[in-house]
Amino acid sequence: MDERVPRISSMQKGRITKYQPCPQIHLPDRQWPSRTITTAPTWCSVDLRDGNQALAIPMGIDEKLAMFQLLVQLGFKEIEVGFPSASQIEFDFIRRLIEENHIPEDVTIQVLVQAREELIRRTFESLHGAHRAIVHLYNSTSPLQRRVVFGLDKPEIIAIATRGTQLVKELLPTLPGTEVTFEYSPESFSLTEIEFSLEICEAVVDVWQPTPEHKIILNLPATVEISTPNVHADQIEWFCRHLRNRETAIISLHTHNDRGTGVAATELGLLAGADRVEGTLFGNGERTGNVDIVTLALNMYTQGVDPFLDFSEIDAVRAVYEKCTRLEVPIRQPYAGELVFTAFSGSHQDAINKGMAAQDPEPGALWQIPYLPIDPKDLGRSYEAIIRINSQSGKGGVAYVLESEYGYQLPKAMRIEFGKIINRLADETGEEILNRQILETFEHEYLKPRGPFQILSFRTVQEVDLLNHETVECVARVSHEGQIHELRARGNGPIDAFTRALNQTKLVQFTVRSYSEHALSQGAEARAAAYIEIQNDKGESYFGAATETNIELTSIKALVSAVNRSVRATRKETDSTYDKISV
Ligand SMILES: CC(=O)SCCNC(=O)CCNC(=O)[C@H](O)C(C)(C)COP(=O)(O)OP(=O)(O)OC[C@H]1O[C@@H](n2cnc3c(N)ncnc32)[C@H](O)[C@@H]1OP(=O)(O)O
Ligand SMILES: CC(C)C(=O)C(=O)O
Numbered sequence: 001m002d003e004r005v006p007r008i009s010s011m012q013k014g015r016i017t018k019y020q021p022c023p024q025i026h027l028p029d030r031q032w033p034s035r036t037i038t039t040a041p042t043w044c045s046v047d048l049r050d051g052n053q054a055l056a057i058p059m060g061i062d063e064k065l066a067m068f069q070l071l072v073q074l075g076f077k078e079i080e081v082g083f084p085s086a087s088q089i090e091f092d093f094i095r096r097l098i099e100e101n102h103i104p105e106d107v108t109i110q111v112l113v114q115a116r117e118e119l120i121r122r123t124f125e126s127l128h129g130a131h132r133a134i135v136h137l138y139n140s141t142s143p144l145q146r147r148v149v150f151g152l153d154k155p156e157i158i159a160i161a162t163r164g165t166q167l168v169k170e171l172l173p174t175l176p177g178t179e180v181t182f183e184y185s186p187e188s189f190s191l192t193e194i195e196f197s198l199e200i201c202e203a204v205v206d207v208w209q210p211t212p213e214h215k216i217i218l219n220l221p222a223t224v225e226i227s228t229p230n231v232h233a234d235q236i237e238w239f240c241r242h243l244r245n246r247e248t249a250i251i252s253l254h255t256h257n258d259r260g261t262g263v264a265a266t267e268l269g270l271l272a273g274a275d276r277v278e279g280t281l282f283g284n285g286e287r288t289g290n291v292d293i294v295t296l297a298l299n300m301y302t303q304g305v306d307p308f309l310d311f312s313e314i315d316a317v318r319a320v321y322e323k324c325t326r327l328e329v330p331i332r333q334p335y336a337g338e339l340v341f342t343a344f345s346g347s348h349q350d351a352i353n354k355g356m357a358a359q360d361p362e363p364g365a366l367w368q369i370p371y372l373p374i375d376p377k378d379l380g381r382s383y384e385a386i387i388r389i390n391s392q393s394g395k396g397g398v399a400y401v402l403e404s405e406y407g408y409q410l411p412k413a414m415r416i417e418f419g420k421i422i423n424r425l426a427d428e429t430g431e432e433i434l435n436r437q438i439l440e441t442f443e444h445e446y447l448k449p450r451g452p453f454q455i456l457s458f459r460t461v462q463e464v465d466l467l468n469h470e471t472v473e474c475v476a477r478v479s480h481e482g483q484i485h486e487l488r489a490r491g492n493g494p495i496d497a498f499t500r501a502l503n504q505t506k507l508v509q510f511t512v513r514s515y516s517e518h519a520l521s522q523g524a525e526a527r528a529a530a531y532i533e534i535q536n537d538k539g540e541s542y543f544g545a546a547t548e549t550n551i552e553l554t555s556i557k558a559l560v561s562a563v564n565r566s567v568r569a570t571r572k573e574t575d576s577t578y579d580k581i582s583v
Pocket of ligand 1: 050053083085086087113114115116119138139140149150160187223
């Protein structure tokens with residue numbers, strides 16, 4: 001360590017006394033570990049409130065409106081639109097939603113308020129004319145907040161909640177045309193003694209008097225995430241099991257991500273009996289954020305559960321979110337990040353390539369692609385960026401790009417040869433090799449005439465003898481380093497005849513080891529691609545390739561391509577031609 005840097009040692013070592021583990025819940029017969037999620041919860045977006053209150057520059061009215069419209073399009077039926085008593089902007093936004101009829105019939109807006117009289121009254125004023133609304137009241141309940149924020153004991157904290165609830169009840173007649181649902185949050189639930197959370201919620205329930213038809217929402221927030229997700233699940237299951245008249249309450253989760261496990265905590269909370277989830281798109285929110293509803297919903301989708309939220313255009317969702325919040329979705333963000341469907345490493349690419357080839361293309365067929373838990377097309381993403389090439393990549397990835405982007409189906413052995421060429425290129429440049437560069441390298445290496453042999457003319461004559469044996473005679477003009485050679489030879493086909501003709505010149509000696517061809521396009525002007533592997537007199541193999549509309553000429557050109565590559569390699573001409581390729 002540099003001696004000039006002052007040593008700032010703040011982390012305790014050895015026995016840590018500064019922090020303590022969160023208390024466990026005694027629930028030896030917990031049920032949640034053996035359950036699975038089979039239906040989506042009721043989703044409530046809190047982007048416009050909890051998300052918004054965490055932005056350095058909160059959204060303005062137009063941005064809030066754009067975000068609201070996006071949330072509606074995605075399928076949210078409950079949307080916390082703000083904290084109307086907090087500021088004029090918040091108040092005016094809610095008025096605009098109501099007065100300009102932006103709220104669809106099946107969507108309920110939700111507003112948050114502290115349990116304070118003047119704030120509750122102002123909140124009710126903001127809701128005039130709404131068809132339906134959820135009034136969400138909260139006060140903090142944890143021992144720390146009771147002591148340092150309120151300086152009050154438990155009964156006094158309960159009194160804040162019940163007085164607030166009573167006032168909400170009394171104000172209901174001031175909203176004659178509005179169907180009001182009441183939500184109560186013992187804020188900092190995750191840090192509150194579980195028995196006290198239950199006590200305060202039941203006190204609120206006693207005031208509100210919910211019924212199975214008109215339930216109360218009890219929202220149990222992990223305002224700060226302080227435990228492993230199993231403890232959160234125990235808290236929720238314990239609460240659900242002990243709550244009186246459970247059928248009159250909707251149990252709602254509201255997790256944050258301080259330990260990075262907001263999604264896991266929410267999923268386990270659902271297993272533990274919760275019915276509803278509050279969260280934000282991409283996990284915006286205080287500190288490390290609220291739970292990310294996109295991830296939660298798509299996690300369900302990839303387990304075969306319809307989330308009833310539609311992320312078919314994930315890039316568009318991201319764009320609106322980034323514009324409204326001025327935040328960026330990280331490139332590794334589950335499902336939505338730029339790189340989450342991209343493989344750079346060889347073995348992943350190989351497996352994806354094989355998986356793609358084996359995948360049943362029927363819509364709705366079981367998705368079985370290694371390394372890709374979801375079909376990118378379900379989210380409006382293309383397959384284009386699945387495989388990207390750098391020095392970590394292998395032949396499978398390179399072959400995938402050539403086939404999926406440009407239609408070239410390289411034979412297996414040729415993939416090894418061309419993969420090495422691209423790998424060398426990536427090593428030399430130290431950079432990602434773009435699809436276009438792969439194509440240009442392929443064309444330069446195999447398709448462009450580069451000598452020393454050049455074919456000037458070629459024709460064949462087919463002969464059938466009396467015993468019905470077919471032979472082909474080829475007549476060709478070939479130039480080799482400025483000299484013209486007239487060639488003629490007979491074989492069992494054009495490739496065989498031309499191979500004999502070239503060998504007769506004594507300029508080269510080789511045999512053909514493999515040949516394959518396929519159509520590149522359809523129609524009258526259809527082009528074919530041919531690939532030929534030869535073995536030279538040193539026993540070395542080289543591939544050649546060509547594309548033409550005439551299949552016979554394609555194979556002959558592919559042969560010349562292979563022969564030229566073999567000769568150039570023998571002359572120790574390097575095939576690393578990156579500098580000659582336009583990039
Ligand atoms: C975890 C969460 O996300 S909770 C939501 C948090 N969101 C926000 O706070 C954003 C909007 N808030 C605001 O704009 C402001 O805080 C307002 C308008 C609501 C209130 O403003 P002010 O009264 O000026 O300030 P402030 O919030 O600091 O008030 C603190 C007082 O309220 C009390 N208080 C805080 N929360 C509550 C509550 N939920 N119920 C009752 N009283 C509360 C505090 O004890 C404190 O009382 P004291 O003055 O006697 O010490
Ligand atoms: C008001 C409550 C629900 C909240 O936002 C939180 O606890 O994070």
